[in-house]
Amino acid sequence: MTMAARRARGEERRASISRAWIIACALVVLGLVGGAAFDPRPERPVVRRAGYRVLEADFHMHTTYSDGTLSPLTLVRQADRRGLDAVGVTEHNTVLAGRLARAWSELTGGPIVIPGEEVTTGGYHLIAVGLETTVSPDQPIEGVVADIHAQGGVAIGAHPVKRFQPGLAPVRAELDGVELMHPIAFATRNPDWRWLDLLTYYEETTPRPAAIGSSDYHFASILGLCRTLVFVHEPASAGAVVEAIRARRTVVLDPDGRLLGHPELVALLEREPYVPRSSDYAYRGENAADRALRLLGLAGVAGVAFLRVRPRRRGEAKAGAGPAP
Amino acid sequence: MLLSAAASLVVRPFRGYEALARAAGDEAPTILGGAIRLLFVIGAVVATTAAGRLAPIELFVATFSFAYVPLAQLVAVGVALRAVSRTVPIRRAFALYLAGHGPWLIALLAIAAVCLIAPSPAEVLFAVAPPLVLGALAWSNVLTFACFRRGLGLTAPRAGIATALHSIVLSAIVAGYYLGMGQLGPQLWR
Numbered sequence: 224m225t226m227a228a229r230r231a232r233g234e235e236r237r238a239s240i241s242r243a244w245i246i247a248c249a250l251v252v253l254g255l256v257g258g259a260a261f262d263p264r265p266e267r268p269v270v271r272r273a274g275y276r277v278l279e280a281d282f283h284m285h286t287t288y289s290d291g292t293l294s295p296l297t298l299v300r301q302a303d304r305r306g307l308d309a310v311g312v313t314e315h316n317t318v319l320a321g322r323l324a325r326a327w328s329e330l331t332g333g334p335i336v337i338p339g340e341e342v343t344t345g346g347y348h349l350i351a352v353g354l355e356t357t358v359s360p361d362q363p364i365e366g367v368v369a370d371i372h373a374q375g376g377v378a379i380g381a382h383p384v385k386r387f388q389p390g391l392a393p394v395r396a397e398l399d400g401v402e403l404m405h406p407i408a409f410a411t412r413n414p415d416w417r418w419l420d421l422l423t424y425y426e427e428t429t430p431r432p433a434a435i436g437s438s439d440y441h442f443a444s445i446l447g448l449c450r451t452l453v454f455v456h457e458p459a460s461a462g463a464v465v466e467a468i469r470a471r472r473t474v475v476l477d478p479d480g481r482l483l484g485h486p487e488l489v490a491l492l493e494r495e496p497y498v499p500r501s502s503d504y505a506y507r508g509e510n511a512a513d514r515a516l517r518l519l520g521l522a523g524v525a526g527v528a529f530l531r532v533r534p535r536r537r538g539e540a541k542a543g544a545g546p547a548p
Numbered sequence: 549m550l551l552s553a554a555a556s557l558v559v560r561p562f563r564g565y566e567a568l569a570r571a572a573g574d575e576a577p578t579i580l581g582g583a584i585r586l587l588f589v590i591g592a593v594v595a596t597t598a599a600g601r602l603a604p605i606e607l608f609v610a611t612f613s614f615a616y617v618p619l620a621q622l623v624a625v626g627v628a629l630r631a632v633s634r635t636v637p638i639r640r641a642f643a644l645y646l647a648g649h650g651p652w653l654i655a656l657l658a659i660a661a662v663c664l665i666a667p668s669p670a671e672v673l674f675a676v677a678p679p680l681v682l683g684a685l686a687w688s689n690v691l692t693f694a695c696f697r698r699g700l701g702l703t704a705p706r707a708g709i710a711t712a713l714h715s716i717v718l719s720a721i722v723a724g725y726y727l728g729m730g731q732l733g734p735q736l737w738r
């Protein structure tokens with residue numbers, strides 16, 4: 224084939240890509256540029272109060288290993304973006320995702336990742352933080368909590384709504400923590416999942432467990448929406464976080480900003496207020512350019528998905544649906 | 549017409565699959581093209597809903613994380629097709645099937661758009677996500693039937709059996725994964 228023929232064939236191929244599809248691809252590129260430019264890694268300043276290091280933590284999240292939408296790798300990345308110092312990756316009935324997330328976080332200098340598990344049964348959900356091997360849910364709950372403690376972990380009653388309270392009853396006095404802040408405090412579809420039931424359960428449990436706030440992250444932007452302030456002995460580490468939970472040195476903020484948790488630490492924060500790092504849970508965007516580029520990018524994705532790559536050739540019959548790659 | 553097969557099939561699934569079945573050469577659907585389209589949209593929606601924008605790394609990783617979706621679908625199509633026909637070419641069936649993701653692409657993109665546009669995303673999502681997902685599930689089954697019936701030329705009874713088998717096998721794959729991982733069983737019997 225001569226050079227001229229090759230050039231003509233190349234031009235024919237280029238001309239055979241539809242202009243609309245090319246514009247859609249360009250919009251996707253713009254969206255990706257915006258996605259990279261407006262995705263900064265916020266500072267995680269070292270905060271101390273009364274000799275403790277204060278960490279912001281989220282102990283309940285899921286990955287693509289079960290019903291989450293983020294992989295262990297991108298979950299760690301997003302936790303970092305949301306200013307979380309420590310996270311418990313607590314997959315349903317397996318610690319595998321947590322261990323992967325920890326390895327990735329150590330490699331990339333991300334937050335402290337503590338492998339854990341959400342022991343999930345029909346009668347209760349129990350967050351276990353600080354595990355190396357999976358705790359089997361196929362045993363009575365007393366055995367589950369014993370196994371968690373034998374590994375040096377802590378057992379946290381997950382979203383103890385009325386439905387799950389009977390299941391947790393045999394171990395209520397042995398719980399290290401109770402999830403009393405959960406996204407249902409802000410919005411819920413299920414009328415049986417009431418945030419006030421979580422608060423009441425926490426306040427009526429004796430001995431008083433650690434106050435825990437978690438996002439129960441599966442999807443969307445709520446990672447870190449509810450978080451726990453953990454007061455650890457330095458150096459900050461997974462072991463220090465678990466020890467702090469065991470010692471009940473945690474505080475959470477309710478939807479009205481009221482402090483709940485260890486009485487001395489609550490008093491401390493009332494004297495020396497601490498404002499937890501926030502994140503853009505409502506998709507407000509950084510600025511107008513960010514909002515514009517992300518919408519253009521999404522429009523581009525729709526165009527790439529739904530527009531013909533190659534224009535219909537002259538003389539091609541108009542069928543009900545023109546064939547297209 | 550500007551619209552691709554994925555869009556056209558949503559509106560006219562039966563005529564669309566008839567036309568697609570006649571397509572040849574560059575116009576014929578491909579397995580890779582269909583799979584990449586689906587995974588690209590999934591990646592974009594995951595990135596948009598998690599990070600609030602088209603974050604490249606989240607998009608790229610999600611594209612690979614969800615690669616099991618088209619794989620599971622193709623297993624279901626293969627099993628269903630071979631149960632009703634020994635002669636229909638499998639590769640052709642795969643390519644035609646993967647051209648029919650339009651309902652799911654629309655539902656996913658709509659969910660991402662709600663997140664970016666709605667003033668109160670959580671409340672709007674609670675309202676619109678269930679009908680979007682259920683609608684996509686129902687209409688995608690119509691497209692699957694149309695694929696078997698008009699795209700692959702099966703008789704109506706065989707196409708119906710294949711569509712039902714496809715749903716059963718796909719559900720079994722998903723349930724089997726969660727049972728194998730120990731995530732579903734304890735929720736059912738403990």
